[in-house]
Amino acid sequence: MMSVKLITFLGNVRKTEQNPKGYQLTKYQFHDVEEPYETCFVADAIARKFAVDEVRVFVTKEAMANHLEDLQQALQDTNIPVYPVKIETPDDSDRYIWDIFNKITDEEIIKKHDSIVFDVTLSFRSIPILAFLSNIYLQKIRETELKAIVYGEFIPGTSPTYMRDLSVFARILDWTTAVSTFQQTGRVENLAALAKNLGGEPVEQFAKQLEAFSQELLAARPVGTTWAASKLPALLEQVKNDSRPESTPLGLLLDSIAETYQQFDLNRGPLATLDATYEEAKVKDIQFLKIQLDMIKWYIKKGLPIQATTLAREWLVSLADYYQDTAVNSFSYKERDKLSRYINNFIPPSNTPKIPDIQPSSRLKQHAQGIADVWDSIRNIRNDIAHCGYDRPKAKEAAKLQAHLDSLEEMLDQLLP
Incomplete structure (x- = not known):
């Protein structure tokens, strides 16, 4: 059964008479929740917002001694268990980084198919990046689901603290993997799926045609390849006009995609049918021989x-x-x-x-x-x-x-x- 887990970090903030818990009481405001959560601990607000099944809090021995019990008490009314994960006091060594990575990816902490909420509000130095990359790794090896990467924009003396979900940027690594697969093998399934998720008819039509091109190319069908390639330029021009911010990763890829299919485009214009492409290949026999040779070199x-x-x-x-x-x-x-x-x-x-x-x-x-x-x-x-x-x-x-x-x-x- 899938479990929703919050992975969070707790620093060793000094307690004072004026602030006996160390952490300041503040209101945490999520964009899709009308009322903010008022608490000293950002993990408290996140755990309630996402209704997690458990909290795994990464703490040094000093932070555990000073703050773990306070966090557990803050969540006591929710019956959400809070489990400490001991880590070393931060330093700049590779050993420290790998210790964090090994504990984040420990199968006893994050299991297959778990749904994960990462809180990087209080993480130290390189930990936000490490937590982010660890999550991507876990998605591949354990098929985990990234529910959110949460960051609280806490500014002392101001309220509320606005909560940001940074998981949208995890898509950039998804795009990176898809691009790498396309460039190395010519396979576009992942790339096309990401493009289709953007929505919009021009993008969806382009993704569909790109899939058709890849299928023809990888099946070693030169006539089908040049037919599919002939339809891509017009569709690509429509996609270039997509100014939505979330379309930026695709926009940056268009030149690379064009470079791949242009070498196999016999007609430099859309060919209506596969039969028409066969006829074109007969007429332009020497050009078609060159395209086939380019395909062989590509393979x-x-x-x-x-x-x-x-x-x-x-x-x-x-x-x-x-x-x-x-x-x-x-x-x-x-x-x-x-x-x-x-x-x-x-x-x-x-x-x-x-x-x-x-x-x-x-x-x-x-x-x-x-x-x-x-x-x-x-x-x-x-x-x-x-x-x-x-x-x-x-x-x-x-x-x-x-x-x-x-x-x-x-x-x-x-x-x-």
């Missing part, structure tokens, strides 16, 4: 050998079709299979040349051997990958396969007209 850079070898093999067939100088439908499996068999004739051992299924053009004859040499190399790598390394002793280690892919890029570059 190699991102460490995606399956997509790289799969498309590289098909790219060689498309290159042979380009040199054939006919009106052959290069998207017909039957015609592409004929070209594949023709290329295979140039790969040894070939004791007796087979009768070709096509009448090769002079340009195809001129380039066939060069294509076949690369074809043989790609075929071996692709078969090794497709058979999952079960073809011993031919099977190679993954690192060696990647090395072959790195050299493949140069070989394909040399074949491009």
Whole structure:
């Protein structure tokens, strides 16, 4: 069962005759609560506001001796238990920082699926940042929910003290993770989900199309990729006009997103349908070959050998079709299979040349051997990958396969007209 826990900090404020509890009595005002909470302890106000199940208060031995009992008494009427978590007296060492981190992330303190309210009002030095980052870490490893990061803007002699929820800034790290995933792998699920959460039709349409582009790209479908890419520029321009503050993280990403899809945009304008894109690819055959080669390079850079070898093999067939100088439908499996068999004739051992299924053009004859040499190399790598390394002793280690892919890029570059 999910438990709502308040993680708070209590400093060792000196007690005086005028202020026997050390902490001053003040009114804590939340923006969505009409009446403020009047108390000496900000943790008291937060615990009541969020109706937490328990309070975990991080205290030094001095603070525990001077203030823990007072805090427990302040919350006595709520029946909310207050548990101390002992920490060392603050210093500037890394050991102190890791001690705090280890205790915040202790599974006995924060369990899987717990809902967490962090109070950083009284935390010391680097603790607010540490608490913030610890929470993000816990969200990933224990699937905790961040309910709020609360900060009380206490100014001595003024009342009320306004309470701010800073959890909105945790989204920045969510954006950071999503951007990193997109840049490293091309996957946009997290990025699109964050964009959709912003709301607004232009942003939602852009996020939806970005997902479609990513799906086509990662499925190694060059026609679908260029079709999806063609629709993104117009949608991106609409998103640029979004001036809402919460849209700022997305706005900062737009140039990076554009840089990714522009290299795969064949038409530099929206293509209405997938069929229309196939026709465009036939007309702009050399441009489309270059786009496919850019996709192969992108796969190699991102460490995606399956997509790289799969498309590289098909790219060689498309290159042979380009040199054939006919009106052959290069998207017909039957015609592409004929070209594949023709290329295979140039790969040894070939004791007796087979009768070709096509009448090769002079340009195809001129380039066939060069294509076949690369074809043989790609075929071996692709078969090794497709058979999952079960073809011993031919099977190679993954690192060696990647090395072959790195050299493949140069070989394909040399074949491009």
